[in-house]
Amino acid sequence: MxxxxxxxxxxxxxxxxxxxxxxxxxxxxxxxxxxxxxxxxxxxxxxxxxxxxxxxxxxxxxxxxxxxxxxxxxxxxxxxxxxxxxxxxxxxxxxxxxxxxxxxxxxxxxxxxxxxxxxxxxxxxxxxxxxxxxLAELKTNLVFLNKLGTELAEKLTTSSDNFTSTALCTGEQRLCAYILQNSHRSLFRDTLTDVSCSVGMSYRHMFRLLGQLCEEGILEKRESGYCIMKKEELARRSHTAAELYQRV
CATH class of the missing domain: 2.60.120.10 (Jelly Rolls)
Incomplete structure (x- = not known):
């Protein structure tokens, strides 16, 4: 090794x-x-x-x-x-x-x-x-370079989709899509200040949306994070933004 x-x-x-x-x-x-x-x-x-x-x-x-x-x-x-x-x-x-x-x-x-x-x-x-x-193999292997070029092009498309989502989707759509993509075993525990930056909204607005989702029983606040209680409803609310993120 x-x-x-x-x-x-x-x-x-x-x-x-x-x-x-x-x-x-x-x-x-x-x-x-x-x-x-x-x-x-x-x-x-x-x-x-x-x-x-x-x-x-x-x-x-x-x-x-x-x-x-x-x-x-x-x-x-x-x-x-x-x-x-x-x-x-x-x-x-x-x-x-x-x-x-x-x-x-x-x-x-x-x-x-x-x-x-x-x-x-x-x-x-x-x-x-x-x-x-x-390194020599990676720089000269045409099959590898072809795959690499394709994946870089896909990532450029993904970057455009993310920008479109931030510009055109509602804050709730973006937040719900983010929670779905970053939860593990129905538990979401990302740092909330980083989340607000990533979904393009103020911390106060994001925290208010999280509170609403908890009040409606879609999420449940726990010591370790937020537990997804109604995944189908969360997915429905994330609809447009989630479609863009699924292209990743």
Whole structure:
């Protein structure tokens, strides 16, 4: 197994080396991993240049600003992509990563540090491919570059959809869609100040909408967050915004 001598932050508290992350999270490659590598034309890369990583809900897969030395291929689970502003507030750029690549923007832009953070929303599994050992293959493999180009185009479309949602959907629609996309086992526990930034409304207005949803029995406030009590009604109220977010 190849280890990379760089540091990352786990859960924004403990600074450890990426080699330790891979050592803690790594799992043996399975047949489905080989099939996923083949989808990207990477079936011939050395097996010791990649590994399977698994993260629990709430754990960081990448931390913005920290060195990145591997490309990830999503295998299973959902994650969200966040970007932090100079004032410390976070904006959700992508609500639901359930397939595709992580780190491809940094690869093509020759960025040595992660340009955003990726956090697991559910249990999350990916294949980590070492830049150090596979960079030449990643830069010249036409099958891989074709897939990468397609996924970058899809992300551009997603970005346009998110802008459209913010501009044209009501605050309630955006908030309900956000809660549906970021809840885990019917529990929503994101930081509310970050939520208000991501859905494009003031904290006071968002808190008022949450209160209304609780009064109507759609949500229930608990110590650990908000529990979804009426998922179908929440989905109905998120209708237009959710349709846009589902394209992610």
């Amino acid at each position: 190849v280890f990379f001598p760089v540091s990352v932050i786990i859960n924004s508290k403990t600074i450890i080396r990426l080699s330790e992350v891979i050592d803690l999270k790594r799992l043996p490659l399975r047949k489905e991993h080989a099939a996923r590598l083949a989808e990207y034309g990477l079936q011939n890369i050395p097996l010791n240049a990649c590994c399977c990583l698994r993260f629990s809900a709430g754990e960081e897969v990448l931390h913005e600003g920290q060195p990145i030395s591997w490309l990830s291929i999503v295998v299973d689970g959902n994650a969200k992509v966040c970007r932090t502003a100079p004032n410390g507030k976070s904006l959700i750029l992508c609500y639901n990563i359930s397939r595709g690549l992580i780190g491809e923007v940094e690869l093509m832009a020759r960025q040595f540090n992660a340009t955003c953070s990726v956090k697991a929303v559910t249990d999350f599994e990916c294949i980590a491919v070492s830049y150090q050992n596979c």
